[in-house]
Amino acid sequence: MAEQLVNVHDLVGRCPYATSQKLLAGKWSLLIMHELSEGPVRVRELERRLYPITQATLTRALRQMEDDGLVHREVYGTIPPKVEYSLTEVGAEFKAVLASLEKWGNQYIDYMKAAGRI
Amino acid sequence: MAEQLVNVHDLVGRCPYATSQKLLAGKWSLLIMHELSEGPVRVRELERRLYPITQATLTRALRQMEDDGLVHREVYGTIPPKVEYSLTEVGAEFKAVLASLEKWGNQYIDYMKAAGRI
DNA sequence: CAGAATCCTGAGAGATACTG
DNA sequence: CAGTATCTCTCAGGATTCTG
Numbered sequence: 692m693a694e695q696l697v698n699v700h701d702l703v704g705r706c707p708y709a710t711s712q713k714l715l716a717g718k719w720s721l722l723i724m725h726e727l728s729e730g731p732v733r734v735r736e737l738e739r740r741l742y743p744i745t746q747a748t749l750t751r752a753l754r755q756m757e758d759d760g761l762v763h764r765e766v767y768g769t770i771p772p773k774v775e776y777s778l779t780e781v782g783a784e785f786k787a788v789l790a791s792l793e794k795w796g797n798q799y800i801d802y803m804k805a806a807g808r809i
Numbered sequence: 810m811a812e813q814l815v816n817v818h819d820l821v822g823r824c825p826y827a828t829s830q831k832l833l834a835g836k837w838s839l840l841i842m843h844e845l846s847e848g849p850v851r852v853r854e855l856e857r858r859l860y861p862i863t864q865a866t867l868t869r870a871l872r873q874m875e876d877d878g879l880v881h882r883e884v885y886g887t888i889p890p891k892v893e894y895s896l897t898e899v900g901a902e903f904k905a906v907l908a909s910l911e912k913w914g915n916q917y918i919d920y921m922k923a924a925g926r927i
Numbered sequence: 928c929a930g931a932a933t934c935c936t937g938a939g940a941g942a943t944a945c946t947g
Numbered sequence: 948c949a950g951t952a953t954c955t956c957t958c959a960g961g962a963t964t965c966t967g
Binding site: 696704714721740742743784789790793799 | 843859862926
Binding site: 862869870 | 959962
């Protein structure tokens with residue numbers, strides 16, 4: 692019996708780690724999830740908070756995340772236009788991850804500072 | 810008073826989210842953390858589990874993570890060579906994040922399947 | 928077995944200008 | 948204000964070869 696080598700790319704949609712990696716791959720997705728974690732935010736406001744992200748990049752990221760089912764896009768038919776992004780149901784569940792990530796991130800920062808590596 | 814725009818890149822080393830994003834940015838870091846979460850693993854074994862990662866890419870990633878203080882490299886002066894990677898103290902703390910990520914990842918997969926989007 | 932050294936490619940992100 | 952359309956460019960990652 693030859694050893695079977697599993698291609699990890701094929702695990703997206705099956706393995707929670709491979710899937711998460713894919714979803715969070717971008718340079719901005721994690722930060723966007725965090726910004727939306729406390730409620731809907733308008734595009735312009737996101738742009739400010741994520742400075743120096745560019746409009747094109749932000750739009751691309753948000754659309755991708757919408758396709759991935761993480762965020763919801765709410766369009767108000769007003770002039771001037773108003774669009775708010777918020778977390779979907781599954782997206783909101785991600786807040787648990789954000790919480791543990793925040794905790795660990797702070798531990799990490801403290802640790803590295805104490806070790807003089809920051 | 811002009812509005813101050815904070816550059817999120819400057820938050821690395823201060824904000825837990827910006828910092829985590831930076832650390833997990835790579836295509837493989839999250840998966841490597843997971844593979845090492847249950848104990849030391851030899852390079853060759855990592856290569857197999859992370860197929861189709863290339864040797865050069867794996868080495869680069871591991872060295873970066875070593876610099877970041879996430880993993881430890883143990884060299885056994887034997888012939889043939891044997892090198893094991895393991896999580897450092899802070900690296901091991903990351904297992905809490907992996908746990909919540911695993912939970913969420915599975916929720917996500919189930920949710921998307923139920924919605925027929927996978 | 929582990930990894931160094933090269934070269935190369937492509938996808939993602941930045942910059943810019945324009946529209947309803 | 949939100950979004951589209953291009954174009955450019957960087958660099959992370961892939962492929963390959965070589966060594967102790």
